[in-house]
Amino acid sequence: MGHLLPATLAFFTPQSGGSPNANQIDSLFKVTLYIALVIFIAVEGGLAYTLVRFRARKGAVAAQIRGNTRLEVGWTVAAAVILLALAVLTFAKLSSIQDPANSSPNGDKLAGSSGLLYASAERKLPPNGKSLNITVIGRQYIWQFVYPGASEPDGLGAPYSYEQMVVPTNTTITLDIVSEDVVHSWWIPQLGGKFQAVPGYHNYTWFEVEKPGLYRGQCAVLCGRGHARMIATVKAVPPAQFDAWLAHQKQLIAEANVQAKIARAKLNAQTGAGQVENP
Numbered sequence: 001m002g003h004l005l006p007a008t009l010a011f012f013t014p015q016s017g018g019s020p021n022a023n024q025i026d027s028l029f030k031v032t033l034y035i036a037l038v039i040f041i042a043v044e045g046g047l048a049y050t051l052v053r054f055r056a057r058k059g060a061v062a063a064q065i066r067g068n069t070r071l072e073v074g075w076t077v078a079a080a081v082i083l084l085a086l087a088v089l090t091f092a093k094l095s096s097i098q099d100p101a102n103s104s105p106n107g108d109k110l111a112g113s114s115g116l117l118y119a120s121a122e123r124k125l126p127p128n129g130k131s132l133n134i135t136v137i138g139r140q141y142i143w144q145f146v147y148p149g150a151s152e153p154d155g156l157g158a159p160y161s162y163e164q165m166v167v168p169t170n171t172t173i174t175l176d177i178v179s180e181d182v183v184h185s186w187w188i189p190q191l192g193g194k195f196q197a198v199p200g201y202h203n204y205t206w207f208e209v210e211k212p213g214l215y216r217g218q219c220a221v222l223c224g225r226g227h228a229r230m231i232a233t234v235k236a237v238p239p240a241q242f243d244a245w246l247a248h249q250k251q252l253i254a255e256a257n258v259q260a261k262i263a264r265a266k267l268n269a270q271t272g273a274g275q276v277e278n279p
């Protein structure tokens with residue numbers, strides 16, 4: 001029974017618990033919800049009471065009331081005060097939702113590889129300037145994630161993964177969200193709000209996962225026939241495990257590229273150079 005109320009409320013409130021910004025959104029929502037609940041109960045209770053107390057009776061004559069200045073001024077001022085309080089609270093919390101915070105002390109060290117640091121005039125960085133930046137690329141119908149660690153000066157050779165993003169726990173992750181074709185929408189509810197991936201534009205957000213685990217999401221805007229299959233998961237693992245995974249992923253991609261190069265050379269030898277793309 002003690003779990004019933006929190007469980008019911010959780011059904012009506014945003015998912016949270018994955019990242020500090022998602023928790024802030026959740027607490028803002030709950031403040032508004034509780035105020036609305038009190039007003040809802042007061043209004044509906046008053047209505048129900050009035051219906052019963054002043055129901056039609058034989059011989060009863062209804063009182064004819066024409067306005068009540070004090071009451072009307074009262075509810076107008078009260079509504080304005082509530083609105084103002086909610087606005088002040090929202091703006092007070094907004095920066096901690098939008099702006100990335102520093103990683104926790106036991107997060108990934110983000111040291112040793114300058115590729116892990118990212119600077120941009122538009123992107124907001126944590127106060128210490130350090131975050132793990134991942135580029136989220138939306139395309140029909142799969143999400144691609146590009147991690148820092150480009151091996152070539154033009155930015156190529158960076159490790160990447162599809163559908164599942166792997167991140168270190170307790171580390172500020174900044175996202176650079178782009179699209180290759182149509183508008184998609186990046187959304188992992190437990191890790192914060194929705195962000196559109198719009199062709200030609202960059203959108204930025206961030207999160208920090210405390211607990212290792214899987215956080216699920218789904219492209220949140222209808223982007224074509226395969227939209228339903230455009231799922232996304234974020235897998236949070238301890239920093240050491242992440243570093244090992246990233247190195248392994250990089251190695252797998254390098255090996256696959258070597259195999260592709262051999263296959264291309266073989267095809268070119270059979271068909272003549274220029275017959276195969278990217279010789």
Ligand SMILES: [Cu+2]
Nearest residue numbers: 184219223230
């Ligand atoms: Cu999509």
